[in-house]
Structure formats: C-alpha cells, structure tokens
Amino acid sequence: MAQVLRAAVAAACAGGLLSRLQAPVPAVRASSASQASRGVAGAVWALGRLNHVAIAVPDLEKARAFYRDVLGAQVSEVSPLPEHGVSVVFVDLGNTKMELLHPLGSDSPIAGFLQKNKAGGMHHVCIEVDDINAAVTDLKEKKIRSLSDEAKIGAHGKPVIFLHPKDCGGVLVELEQA
Numbered sequence: 591m592a593q594v595l596r597a598a599v600a601a602a603c604a605g606g607l608l609s610r611l612q613a614p615v616p617a618v619r620a621s622s623a624s625q626a627s628r629g630v631a632g633a634v635w636a637l638g639r640l641n642h643v644a645i646a647v648p649d650l651e652k653a654r655a656f657y658r659d660v661l662g663a664q665v666s667e668v669s670p671l672p673e674h675g676v677s678v679v680f681v682d683l684g685n686t687k688m689e690l691l692h693p694l695g696s697d698s699p700i701a702g703f704l705q706k707n708k709a710g711g712m713h714h715v716c717i718e719v720d721d722i723n724a725a726v727t728d729l730k731e732k733k734i735r736s737l738s739d740e741a742k743i744g745a746h747g748k749p750v751i752f753l754h755p756k757d758c759g760g761v762l763v764e765l766e767q768a
C-alpha cells in the first residue's frame with residue numbers, strides 16, 4: 591500500500607500535478623507509512639487506522655448518557671477493566687470510536703489526569719499497528735519511552751502499549767495490534 595502511494599505521489603510530483611492540485615493528504619500518508627517502514631533492521635512495521643480517541647470523564651454514566659441521548663450515538667455498556675485501572679464505555683462513530691474512561695480502583699493511571707482536569711478531557715489516542723512487537727523494538731531504539739515493559743491485552747482483547755506523552759508531542763499514544 592505504502593509503495594503504491596509513494597509511486598503515485600512520485601509520478602504526480604514529476605508531472606507537477608501535485609502542486610497544481612494542492613492535494614497534501616496523499617503526500618502526508620505516504621510520508622508516515624514510509625517512515626514507519628524504515629525502522630531499524632528487523633523491525634519493519636506500519637501505522638494503521640485510528641482505533642479510538644479516549645476521553646477521561648469524572649462521571650461515566652453522565653458522559654454515556656450525553657453521547658447516547660443528546661448526541662444520538664450508539665454506546666456500549668460500562669466495562670470494568672481492573673488490569674488497566676479503568677472502566678470504559680465505547681462510543682461507535684462508524685469510522686472510529688471514542689473511549690470514555692473513568693478511574694477504577696485505588697491506583698488508576700488516570701487518577702492524576704482527572705485531578706488536574708476536573709471536568710475531564712482528551713486523554714489519549716489509540717492507533718493500530720501491523721506488528722506491535724516490531725514497533726516497540728523500533729521505538730525503543732529511537733528513545734521513545736514505553737509506559738510498560740511489554741504489551742498488555744487491551745480493551746479489544748488485543749495487545750496494546752502506551753508511549754510516553756513527553757516523547758510524543760505532549761499526547762499520550764496507545765498502539766494496538768491490528
């Protein structure tokens with residue numbers, strides 16, 4: 591896919607088509623895919639789709655009711671995930687999801703965030719990757735800190751790992767095995 595995009599962009603650039611059409615989206619996509627595929631030796635991986643955007647909320651039932659009753663979205667039941675220290679509700683948006691997060695237990699990783707942001711707010715983005723182990727190995731080499739030694743099973747039953755927000759432009763990034 592990345593090769594096809596790169597070839598299309600190269601052909602368009604050669605003919606001056608890209609600048610005439612002012613179509614930056616394919617160029618950006620090709621650039622991020624090719625960056626990922628240039629990982630260290632043995633660590634070839636690529637980003638996939640946006641899986642979800644997570645919002646930390648002080649009142650999970652109230653937030654769930656807002657998305658369901660006011661915005662008319664399809665929402666899941668509340669799922670407690672004790673191994674992650676959160677309860678979650680997924681809001682289905684068709685092309686992606688929102689994940690409403692509320693602390694669970696006395697040692698929740700989102701407790702500090704909600705103390706600082708009492709009304710709640712955007713907590714992390716989750717992007718799929720085609721090979722999470724290759725991604726983790728490659729990112730370690732690039733000095734991007736992971737927040738656990740290895741991937742854990744996330745809300746969708748697939749391996750996930752979080753990257754430190756200070757190494758990702760101030761955004762907490764979750765990678766999920768596609």
Ligand SMILES: C[C@@H](C(=O)O)C(=O)SCCNC(=O)CCNC(=O)[C@H](O)C(C)(C)COP(=O)(O)OP(=O)(O)OC[C@H]1O[C@@H](n2cnc3c(N)ncnc32)[C@H](O)[C@@H]1OP(=O)(O)O
Nearest residue numbers: 671674699700702703713737744745750752755760761762
């Ligand atoms: C179920 C699963 C799934 O979807 O599959 C989930 O969602 S689990 C979702 C919950 N699990 C996780 O979030 C796991 C990964 N998260 C963590 O390990 C933690 O939340 C940290 C990201 C390390 C933050 O922990 P904590 O707030 O206790 O530490 P801290 O106050 O020292 O924060 C260190 C610095 O990072 C900033 N910081 C903290 N949380 C942030 C966030 N969500 N986005 C951007 N920056 C953030 C703080 O403001 C602070 O910056 P300053 O130093 O400038 O003030």
